[in-house]
Amino acid sequence: MSQDTYYSYQNQLLRELNWIWQLHKVDTLLGLVYVYLSFFMFNYVGYSKVYDVVLPFILCSTSIAYLTYIITNPQVRGNTQPYYFGLPRDRKLVWDGLVAYLMLAMVAMVLVTVAGGIYKVGSRGITPYYRFHPEVFCLPLVCMVLVLFIIQGKRSLTRSIQFLVLVTLFGLALWQWWDFSFRDFAGKHNDFIPVHELAWSTQLGIALIVLFCCLGALWKLRTSWIAQEWGELR
Amino acid sequence: MNIVEMDHAVRFFGATPAVTDMCLAVPKGSVFGLLGENGSGKTTSIKMMMGALIPQEGTVRVFGVDPLTLKPEQRARIAYIADDMGLPNWMKLSEGMALHRSYFQQWDQGVADERLERYGLRLNQSFGTLSKGQKRQFLLTLALAQQPDLLILDEPASGLDVSVRRDFLDSLMELANTREVSVLLSSHILTDVERVVDHVSFMKKGACVRQANLEDMKEGIKRLCFSENQDRDVLLQSFSILQEKQVQGGYQVVVEDFAAERMDGLDCHVEHLNLEELFLVFNALSDVGAVR
Numbered sequence: 001m002s003q004d005t006y007y008s009y010q011n012q013l014l015r016e017l018n019w020i021w022q023l024h025k026v027d028t029l030l031g032l033v034y035v036y037l038s039f040f041m042f043n044y045v046g047y048s049k050v051y052d053v054v055l056p057f058i059l060c061s062t063s064i065a066y067l068t069y070i071i072t073n074p075q076v077r078g079n080t081q082p083y084y085f086g087l088p089r090d091r092k093l094v095w096d097g098l099v100a101y102l103m104l105a106m107v108a109m110v111l112v113t114v115a116g117g118i119y120k121v122g123s124r125g126i127t128p129y130y131r132f133h134p135e136v137f138c139l140p141l142v143c144m145v146l147v148l149f150i151i152q153g154k155r156s157l158t159r160s161i162q163f164l165v166l167v168t169l170f171g172l173a174l175w176q177w178w179d180f181s182f183r184d185f186a187g188k189h190n191d192f193i194p195v196h197e198l199a200w201s202t203q204l205g206i207a208l209i210v211l212f213c214c215l216g217a218l219w220k221l222r223t224s225w226i227a228q229e230w231g232e233l234r
Numbered sequence: 235m236n237i238v239e240m241d242h243a244v245r246f247f248g249a250t251p252a253v254t255d256m257c258l259a260v261p262k263g264s265v266f267g268l269l270g271e272n273g274s275g276k277t278t279s280i281k282m283m284m285g286a287l288i289p290q291e292g293t294v295r296v297f298g299v300d301p302l303t304l305k306p307e308q309r310a311r312i313a314y315i316a317d318d319m320g321l322p323n324w325m326k327l328s329e330g331m332a333l334h335r336s337y338f339q340q341w342d343q344g345v346a347d348e349r350l351e352r353y354g355l356r357l358n359q360s361f362g363t364l365s366k367g368q369k370r371q372f373l374l375t376l377a378l379a380q381q382p383d384l385l386i387l388d389e390p391a392s393g394l395d396v397s398v399r400r401d402f403l404d405s406l407m408e409l410a411n412t413r414e415v416s417v418l419l420s421s422h423i424l425t426d427v428e429r430v431v432d433h434v435s436f437m438k439k440g441a442c443v444r445q446a447n448l449e450d451m452k453e454g455i456k457r458l459c460f461s462e463n464q465d466r467d468v469l470l471q472s473f474s475i476l477q478e479k480q481v482q483g484g485y486q487v488v489v490e491d492f493a494a495e496r497m498d499g500l501d502c503h504v505e506h507l508n509l510e511e512l513f514l515v516f517n518a519l520s521d522v523g524a525v526r
Contacts, residue, residue, distance in 0.1 A: 022333055086319070088310040
């Protein structure tokens with residue numbers, strides 16, 4: 001095989017994805033187990049099943065945020081450096097590998113969430129929950145930001161996925177308490193159907209805001225990568 | 235020809251200076267020692283060479299090009315080992331080697347097998363079960379099997395006991411002698427470095443204070459021990475003095491331009507300096523910046 005073929009873009013990208021998988025397969029599988037278990041963790045008798053649908057989605061976000069952080073910052077664990085800059089990798093390809101990984105992770109997240117939701121509330125029942133609770137679009141983002149903030153801590157405990165799942169569950173409990181205490185929907189009194197369904201335009205607006213925020217974040221990430229401000233080891 | 239060059243490279247972390255004015259030239263085929271105290275900027279300099287950190291000012295060149303723009307096939311010619319490197323503890327050596335091997339077209343499995351046998355390592359072992367010395371030996375095995383032209387070692391022998399350290403350095407010597415490999419080595423253990431390097435660079439506060447061929451440096455820098463009767467002015471006219479110290483019954487000076495023929499008429503005896511003593515001399519210098 002010629003040198004050009006051996007180090008071609010496609011071959012290097014495959015090596016990147018293989019490298020990500022080989023190095024993080026344990027955490028990935030652990031994260032998926034937590035997500036799977038979360039479908040069985042709560043059973044709110046008398047309350048809306050929306051939380052059953054949302055919960056795995058949030059935990060997926062936690063897992064993905066965690067994995068993304070340790071993959072993009074390999075020095076966090078101190079033992080992955082050889083694979084970061086001791087190997088013949090180039091920055092652009094690492095960037096492309098990360099984007100490919102994120103896309104795959106997002107697809108997996110959506111599949112797991114939808115499958116889990118359908119399992120819980122049936123294929124017909126899943127849509128209303130998202131219509132009545134557009135904030136579920138925002139919560140994963142909030143969750144990812146919090147995880148990325150928490151994981152910056154120096155202690156190894158705060159860098160473990162178990163700790164992050166625990167913190168996420170605590171946050172969810174707070175969210176539900178706030179929902180049940182101060183919001184007038186999804187309770188026994190209204191037969192678990194919110195009083196006011198949001199207009200489609202409002203829901204669309206929320207979805208678009210979230211989408212543009214994601215696009216903006218990706219664009220910022222790419223420009224800072226090109227400007228070589230990101231991806232450094234210290 | 236120089237395989238690595240740094241020209242007034244500067245790197246800050248926030249407001250903290252890590253490398254303030256680094257100039258360096260590693261000749262091809264040399265075993266180069268990068269020496270300095272903790273926090274003098276050795277690791278930051280190495281990371282700039284590897285393209286892991288970007289200099290804010292100045293330039294860095296590896297194989298004549300900016301390390302950030304090295305293509306994978308060029309990068310494959312560089313091997314790197316640092317003291318805090320390793321694989322995940324759960325990973326088998328065979329898995330680690332397979333991952334590593336996939337990135338190198340010129341991988342030599344024969345070299346890897348020979349090294350594994352020599353170090354008594356088994357591929358079905360997990361990385362976490364190895365001792366510190368064995369971990370370093372495995373990383374060296376990976377580095378050597380990739381057939382590098384440049385081997386960069388950042389504190390490779392720290393934390394190892396004497397016999398393992400010596401074996402590790404002997405491997406380096408063997409590599410430098412049998413293949414045309416340039417080695418850049420940073421270490422605190424100067425007795426080890428002295429055994430293997432032929433060029434050295436002393437770093438202080440983020441800058442290179444002196445770089446030279448070690449033998450030339452030892453030839454030129456000597457400690458002269460004088461009695462109190464010796465006229466100091468004569469001495470100052472004769473030599474460029476790096477360090478001066480009062481001792482009982484006289485004084486000692488370290489000069490950097492020693493020549494035996496200039497000793498005529500001077501009442502003194504000459505002492506040779508080893509690398510550790512040279513290091514202490516340069517580390518005590520107050521002026522930082524000029525590379526010679």
